[in-house]
Amino acid sequence: xxxxxxxxxxxxxxxxxxxxxxxxxxxxxxxxxxxxxxxxxxxxxxxxxxxxxxxxxxxxxxxxxxxxxxxxxxxxxxxxxxxxxxxxxxxxxxxxxxxxxxxxxxxxxxxxxxxxxxxxxxxxxxxxxxxxxxxxxxxxxxxxxxxxxxxxxxxxxxxxxxxxxxxxxxxxxxxxxxxxxxxxxxxxxxxxxxxxxxxxxxxxxxxxxxxxxxxxxxxxxxxxxxxxxxxxxxxxxxxxxxxxxxxxxxxxxxxxxxxxxxxxxxxxxxxxxxxxxxxxxxxxxxxxxxxxxxxxxx
Numbered sequence: 001x002x003x004x005x006x007x008x009x010x011x012x013x014x015x016x017x018x019x020x021x022x023x024x025x026x027x028x029x030x031x032x033x034x035x036x037x038x039x040x041x042x043x044x045x046x047x048x049x050x051x052x053x054x055x056x057x058x059x060x061x062x063x064x065x066x067x068x069x070x071x072x073x074x075x076x077x078x079x080x081x082x083x084x085x086x087x088x089x090x091x092x093x094x095x096x097x098x099x100x101x102x103x104x105x106x107x108x109x110x111x112x113x114x115x116x117x118x119x120x121x122x123x124x125x126x127x128x129x130x131x132x133x134x135x136x137x138x139x140x141x142x143x144x145x146x147x148x149x150x151x152x153x154x155x156x157x158x159x160x161x162x163x164x165x166x167x168x169x170x171x172x173x174x175x176x177x178x179x180x181x182x183x184x185x186x187x188x189x190x191x192x193x194x195x196x197x198x199x200x201x202x203x204x205x206x207x208x209x210x211x212x213x214x215x216x217x218x219x220x221x222x223x224x225x226x227x228x229x230x231x232x233x234x235x236x237x238x239x240x241x242x243x244x245x246x247x248x249x250x251x252x253x254x255x256x257x258x259x260x261x262x263x264x265x266x267x268x269x270x271x272x273x274x275x276x277x278x279x280x281x282x283x284x285x286x287x288x289x290x291x292x293x294x295x296x297x298x
Contacts, residue, residue: 196224
């Protein structure tokens, strides 16, 4: 983030990320920004106050909550974002119950692409480097997540296992807390949650933090309870729609973050990671080959 606030590239993603943590009045302003950024960019603060039904003071506070010095700076950033992007990019079309499958393919593809682009735009290389360093040196890595985020937790743990690291995923709260009670300094605990408020993720993360583990959050909302618990926060992006709940919409961007962590760790531990990858790949190929041979002979 620059001194004047988010850049035009990640402005929309930033607004979406902090939306849940805003006051109700500020949320209504933020939704107008997401729905029609061009209108907001054209409006004076008096005009926008009339359109939004909120006070000028609330608009200024909202701009500051989004990382800007004031409303003027927010307008300039929105104008730059509108100039850079097409209207479809800034306001993605939602899926309707009567959409033909051709539109479904186009809209889902665009939403997935935008989630990846928004996540990349706000993914801090410095934070990612700190996470990579912690994971590379960890005795063990616990990854907690439920629902769609649980799938991401499983993916991260199995990727770490492929390169010889001790990675464990937990999608059951009781098992997660049990494991978290045994972590200590030098271990890493990763919480994956779209909202950052999932109780089954917050519980083990609190326990792991008390035990001295380094804590990492992968979440859409950096100001969430999960974000506050974490030493390092990696922000994913996703937009909730009628047919794509928030957790599902964010899964692709969470997986992007996991892949970036994995590649970074594999680079840093290349001398051990490369032989481990070769060994696991060869073992799987031998197993599949033997399974096919048995199938043909039966």
